[in-house]
Amino acid sequence: MKTFVYIDHFKGAVQPASWEALGLAKTFGSAVALVFGSGVDGIAQSAFEFGADEVLLVDDPALLDYRAEPFASTLSALAAASSPDLILFPTTARTRELAAMSAVDLGTGVLTDVTALEADDGNLVATRPIYEGKVLEKTVCAGKPVMATIRARAFPKPTAEAGRTGTLTRADAKAEAITAVEGYAVAENIVNLTDSPVIVSGGRGVSNNPSLGLDEKATAQKGFDLVGDLASVLGGAVGASRAAVDAGYIPYSNQVGQTGKVVSPDLYIAAGISGAIQHLVGMRNAKVIVAINKDADAPIFTQARYGVVGDLFAIIPALTEAFKKKLGK
Amino acid sequence: MKIIACIKQVPDSEAKVKAENGQVSWGDAPLVINPFDEYAVEGALQQKETTNGTVTALCIGPESAKDALKHALAMGADEAVLVSDSALDGLDTLGAARVLAAAIQKIGGADMVVFGRQTLDNGAGLTPAQTARVLGWPMLGLAGQIKVDGGNVTVERVIEEGRQTVSAKLPAVLSVVQSIGEPRYPSFMGIRKASKAAIPVWTLADLGVAAPTALVTRAELMNPPSRETKVEIITGESPAEIADKLADKILAEKVL
Numbered sequence: 001m002k003t004f005v006y007i008d009h010f011k012g013a014v015q016p017a018s019w020e021a022l023g024l025a026k027t028f029g030s031a032v033a034l035v036f037g038s039g040v041d042g043i044a045q046s047a048f049e050f051g052a053d054e055v056l057l058v059d060d061p062a063l064l065d066y067r068a069e070p071f072a073s074t075l076s077a078l079a080a081a082s083s084p085d086l087i088l089f090p091t092t093a094r095t096r097e098l099a100a101m102s103a104v105d106l107g108t109g110v111l112t113d114v115t116a117l118e119a120d121d122g123n124l125v126a127t128r129p130i131y132e133g134k135v136l137e138k139t140v141c142a143g144k145p146v147m148a149t150i151r152a153r154a155f156p157k158p159t160a161e162a163g164r165t166g167t168l169t170r171a172d173a174k175a176e177a178i179t180a181v182e183g184y185a186v187a188e189n190i191v192n193l194t195d196s197p198v199i200v201s202g203g204r205g206v207s208n209n210p211s212l213g214l215d216e217k218a219t220a221q222k223g224f225d226l227v228g229d230l231a232s233v234l235g236g237a238v239g240a241s242r243a244a245v246d247a248g249y250i251p252y253s254n255q256v257g258q259t260g261k262v263v264s265p266d267l268y269i270a271a272g273i274s275g276a277i278q279h280l281v282g283m284r285n286a287k288v289i290v291a292i293n294k295d296a297d298a299p300i301f302t303q304a305r306y307g308v309v310g311d312l313f314a315i316i317p318a319l320t321e322a323f324k325k326k327l328g329k
Numbered sequence: 330m331k332i333i334a335c336i337k338q339v340p341d342s343e344a345k346v347k348a349e350n351g352q353v354s355w356g357d358a359p360l361v362i363n364p365f366d367e368y369a370v371e372g373a374l375q376q377k378e379t380t381n382g383t384v385t386a387l388c389i390g391p392e393s394a395k396d397a398l399k400h401a402l403a404m405g406a407d408e409a410v411l412v413s414d415s416a417l418d419g420l421d422t423l424g425a426a427r428v429l430a431a432a433i434q435k436i437g438g439a440d441m442v443v444f445g446r447q448t449l450d451n452g453a454g455l456t457p458a459q460t461a462r463v464l465g466w467p468m469l470g471l472a473g474q475i476k477v478d479g480g481n482v483t484v485e486r487v488i489e490e491g492r493q494t495v496s497a498k499l500p501a502v503l504s505v506v507q508s509i510g511e512p513r514y515p516s517f518m519g520i521r522k523a524s525k526a527a528i529p530v531w532t533l534a535d536l537g538v539a540a541p542t543a544l545v546t547r548a549e550l551m552n553p554p555s556r557e558t559k560v561e562i563i564t565g566e567s568p569a570e571i572a573d574k575l576a577d578k579i580l581a582e583k584v585l
């Protein structure tokens with residue numbers, strides 16, 4: 001089976017789930033990595049090191065900024081020219097658009113957020129969560145190529161082999177720019193919640209510390225600093241509940257839950273999060289969930305393996321210190 | 330400016346959804362407007378107000394989906410259209426995009442079509458971009474802010490890496506995220522108006538579209554494996570003692 005793997009990147013920083021997609025492709029046969037952008041030779045080399053047999057490199061100044069239309073047209077043209085059986089993508093904001101549009105061009109379907117993919121008698125069967133993960137479906141695509149976006153951390157990441165090479169093929173962009181990128185406000189600390197193995201999240205409770213005075217926002221900032229300290233000792237990312245985002249304590253890109261990110265880290269620590277269903281659907285697939293909350297009846301405890309009923313302003317710094325000692329940091 | 334807000338009706342997010350006899354069941358939980366689509370209606374209404382425009386709410390679904398359209402009318406949409414046809418059971422996103430594009434044309438086109446980010450049921454999030462592609466219009470996805478200036482629209486896209494400002498000529502298709510602003514509550518007058526509104530129902534024949542064949546189909550439906558959710562509460566004399574015990578428990582899980 002011949003598989004195209006779209007390597008998604010933002011200004012040269014590759015979404016790690018792209019490599020997971022490449023690893024998955026190799027289990028089915030040969031893998032052709034698609035690298036689009038401007039000045040992205042380095043990504044092509046990484047693709048070889050992560051296992052690509054061939055790289056289709058479209059390096060064109062017109063592709064400097066991601067825009068759905070020219071990227072989709074370029075992808076569609078390449079797929080039409082060499083008829084892959086399968087096109088894999090990491091699931092990101094960009095690839096959802098890109099796969100959607102290319103599927104229209106190619107007259108095929110897209111299976112999104114795939115957590116398992118099996119070849120059953122030559123037919124690809126994907127497992128994906130629906131209804132916010134309350135139900136799982138096995139789904140098939142009758143069109144060709146089958147297109148699938150895989151969920152981050154659902155498939156193993158291949159080990160890079162330094163210096164590995166393969167066939168590099170350059171191709172042309174189909175650049176019909178009908179949107180223009182005017183600029184960016186790139187986040188200071190880009191949060192890659194979906195790829196992070198550890199997430200420490202704060203909620204409304206992060207602001208409920210009477211000892212720190214009346215300025216609630218400054219207090220919340222202090223709370224998120226504590227959450228951030230713990231995340232940093234554990235090598236993880238900072239998440240938040242919607243309540244904290246709506247209150248302006250932390251940007252929307254940190255939000256876990258229904259209207260934010262759906263994450264499945266190995267460890268999820270929820271601090272001061274009561275656990276509304278809208279938050280739970282975003283994190284309940286974490287391997288180990290730890291809840292710290294003052295309210296022993298908070299619904300978050302129904303999902304947690306370990307719980308502490310107590311004040312996060314006391315527990316979180318103590319936990320940070322405990323891990324510093326035990327992890328030798 | 331003529332704006333169309335595309336919405337869907339889904340089971341409420343509090344619903345206990347499960348697989349039962351090969352079907353998705355949500356018991357007697359209410360069906361509501363897809364929560365993400367409330368932001369779409371909100372974004373559309375904001376643009377209606379700044380440009381002195383009109384908003385038409387558009388939905389594919391069974392007769393019962395009129396309730397979701399009535400919610401949009403009560404929020405302030407001017408008109409609503411339901412596309413309903415028994416041949417649309419098992420529709421996939423590409424089919425939905427083709428049907429929506431045909432309905433948008435039959436409405437008389439639009440300057441802007443606004444979607445929510447994704448639906449709570451299938452959750453693929455493909456339909457907005459596929460509708461744009463079928464129409465041949467620019468796609469501005471995940472907008473947290475919208476600004477219309479003459480024949481141009483500029484949005485601030487909320488992406489993983491921060492914010493990206495992107496512009497295009499109208500007509501365009503947009504999808505919006507929650508940064509657009511909290512959806513307004515239906516007003517008393519709005520609810521009265523919506524309850525009296527006659528909502529036209531269009532079939533595929535009305536749209537002049539053949540029944541789409543779904544390329545993506547479901548082979549099997551499963552309930553997720555049930556998890557051991559019994560929580561072990563860690564206690565101690567002091568925060569330091571609790572933290573020490575908890576850290577040992579976490580380390581023993583071998584997840585770090």
